Amino acid sequence: MRRIVIEDHFASWRAAALRALGERLAPEAIEWRAGDVADLPQDQAALDYSEDHGQDHNQDHGEAPGKESTGGAASAPGSPPTTTPPPPPLHVSKEFSALLHDAALYRDPQRWAFLYKVLWRWQQGDRSAASPADVDGARLYHMAKRVRRAKHDMIAYVRFRKQQATASSTPEYIAWYEPEHDVLPWAAEHFAQRMGAASWLIATPHGAAFWDGSQLHVDRQRAVEGEHRCETDDEAEALWLTYYRSTFNPARLNETALEQHMPVRFWKGLPEGQLIPGMISEAKSGARRIAQASSVGELDGKAIPVEAESAQPLRALPSSLDACRRCDLWRQATQAVPGAGPPHARVMLLGEQPGDQEDLNGKPFVGPAGQLLDVAMQRAGLVRKDLYLTNAVKHFKWEPRGKRRLHKTPAQREVEACAHWLDQELQTIQPSVIVALGATALSALLQRKVALRDYLGTPFQAAGRWVVATYHPSFALRQSDDAAREKVLDEISKALTRAQELAGEQGVGQ
Numbered sequence: 001m002r003r004i005v006i007e008d009h010f011a012s013w014r015a016a017a018l019r020a021l022g023e024r025l026a027p028e029a030i031e032w033r034a035g036d037v038a039d040l041p042q043d044q045a046a047l048d049y050s051e052d053h054g055q056d057h058n059q060d061h062g063e064a065p066g067k068e069s070t071g072g073a074a075s076a077p078g079s080p081p082t083t084t085p086p087p088p089p090l091h092v093s094k095e096f097s098a099l100l101h102d103a104a105l106y107r108d109p110q111r112w113a114f115l116y117k118v119l120w121r122w123q124q125g126d127r128s129a130a131s132p133a134d135v136d137g138a139r140l141y142h143m144a145k146r147v148r149r150a151k152h153d154m155i156a157y158v159r160f161r162k163q164q165a166t167a168s169s170t171p172e173y174i175a176w177y178e179p180e181h182d183v184l185p186w187a188a189e190h191f192a193q194r195m196g197a198a199s200w201l202i203a204t205p206h207g208a209a210f211w212d213g214s215q216l217h218v219d220r221q222r223a224v225e226g227e228h229r230c231e232t233d234d235e236a237e238a239l240w241l242t243y244y245r246s247t248f249n250p251a252r253l254n255e256t257a258l259e260q261h262m263p264v265r266f267w268k269g270l271p272e273g274q275l276i277p278g279m280i281s282e283a284k285s286g287a288r289r290i291a292q293a294s295s296v297g298e299l300d301g302k303a304i305p306v307e308a309e310s311a312q313p314l315r316a317l318p319s320s321l322d323a324c325r326r327c328d329l330w331r332q333a334t335q336a337v338p339g340a341g342p343p344h345a346r347v348m349l350l351g352e353q354p355g356d357q358e359d360l361n362g363k364p365f366v367g368p369a370g371q372l373l374d375v376a377m378q379r380a381g382l383v384r385k386d387l388y389l390t391n392a393v394k395h396f397k398w399e400p401r402g403k404r405r406l407h408k409t410p411a412q413r414e415v416e417a418c419a420h421w422l423d424q425e426l427q428t429i430q431p432s433v434i435v436a437l438g439a440t441a442l443s444a445l446l447q448r449k450v451a452l453r454d455y456l457g458t459p460f461q462a463a464g465r466w467v468v469a470t471y472h473p474s475f476a477l478r479q480s481d482d483a484a485r486e487k488v489l490d491e492i493s494k495a496l497t498r499a500q501e502l503a504g505e506q507g508v509g510q
């Protein structure tokens with residue numbers, strides 16, 4: 001077994017690996033030892049190939065991947081006087097070379113032995129070592145992928161903070177960051193090229209990088225103990241926090257999307273990370289409804305005590321629907337949207353759930369579907385103020401699509417959870433006819449999942465009331481041409497006319 005001692009970086013491994021290949025040393029015949037060679041016991045450091053101690057690390061790490069040939073390393077000081085012939089040049093593909101470079105930054109003590117194994121297979125003509133379908137190739141791809149992710153994250157989540165200048169050697173900016181893999185030297189090069197003459201230091205638990213304005217120094221041996229959040233009077237940071245706070249819209253909070261875009265493990269290193277938990281909890285505990293509540297509360301001025309009841313959003317009756325937690329939909333909605341209309345309307349129009357506009361306004365059918373419903377009512381000779389409009393589900397269910405909140409059909413269990421509120425409305429309003437707009441509304445009324453097509457056009461009685469099933473107006477909105485849209489709209493207005501007839505001679509008012 002040959003022990004090969006290298007410094008813990010790619011260039012050192014590559015030079016040693018090429019010489020080992022030159023000697024035809026099989027992977028199982030080598031024990032790889034990596035570390036700071038100077039720190040290793042003398043007898044170990046003298047063994048075999050201790051690599052070039054005096055080498056400039058910045059050059060090593062800054063070297064662009066993608067060379068087609070990884071030919072001969074110079075014989076290193078500290079190696080036995082060169083009896084070993086220089087290794088023959090080894091040709092690798094650009095992609096394989098890039099994979100090796102990246103995988104070499106994967107934090108795993110076995111990485112050098114593993115990389116040698118795949119390089120050995122490649123040299124033997126076994127190209128599958130670089131294929132994701134091969135077991136080693138898959139591991140290589142996985143390592144490179146994680147490293148590329150760690151590189152991306154480090155560029156995205158390092159936050160420099162301006163320091164008070166205490167001495168000329170104090171860096172102007174300091175950042176604390178905990179990279180998942182050994183990407184500090186790579187990221188340091190990136191920042192060195194972008195931060196101009198301003199000096200900075202990035203401290204990590206596995207070393208530090210310092211840019212003095214013209215030169216980069218990467219010290220991979222010096223671990224920085226503990227977590228370091230620097231205290232700073234950075235005005236730009238204060239401005240950034242104010243900006244961040246002001247762009248946060250509690251009404252649009254989607255925790256899952258937030259955590260996907262900015263994973264929680266990075267929060268502690270970001271100035272804005274300190275704000276996020278507080279903003280989320282404020283949003284959950286009411287700031288969704290009164291988005292400026294906290295900032296208004298912080299303003300100077302006379303405090304006027306207000307009864308809890310009158311502090312509710314403007315609506316006829318404060319409703320405990322606001323506090324509904326029967327399912328999880330409240331979490332991402334601005335507010336619950338109760339029904340609206342005369343307390344004893346003869347006809348109730350039942351929709352599916354509030355949409356984006358309804359969620360923000362707190363009223364049913366005020367968005368595009370509501371406008372189309374108005375047209376259908378007009379055609380049927382009905383007036384909105386005479387009808388009671390409500391939804392089977394009272395919170396807006398949505399998913400983010402770019403900057404938009406896209407309607408998502410509620411699950412049957414959410415419809416069932418909300419049945420409590422529909423029951424209450426039916427008890428109070430006692431309508432004689434209900435127009436079910438779409439399958440969700442109909443399923444809510446019948447308390448089981450049903451197909452709309454089985455009920456279309458034929459009014460029926462349920463629990464002592466007439467039910468007229470028709471399309472939801474958003475179905476008309478989704479039609480691709482005018483003729484099809486017109487047909488659906490016509491069906492809806494016919495259903496409304498039928499509902500009016502069923503409601504009796506005296507009309508549909510109170």
Ligand code: URA
Nearest residue numbers: 351352353355364365
């Ligand atoms: N769609 C519905 O079902 N209800 C509304 O209130 C708005 C759109």
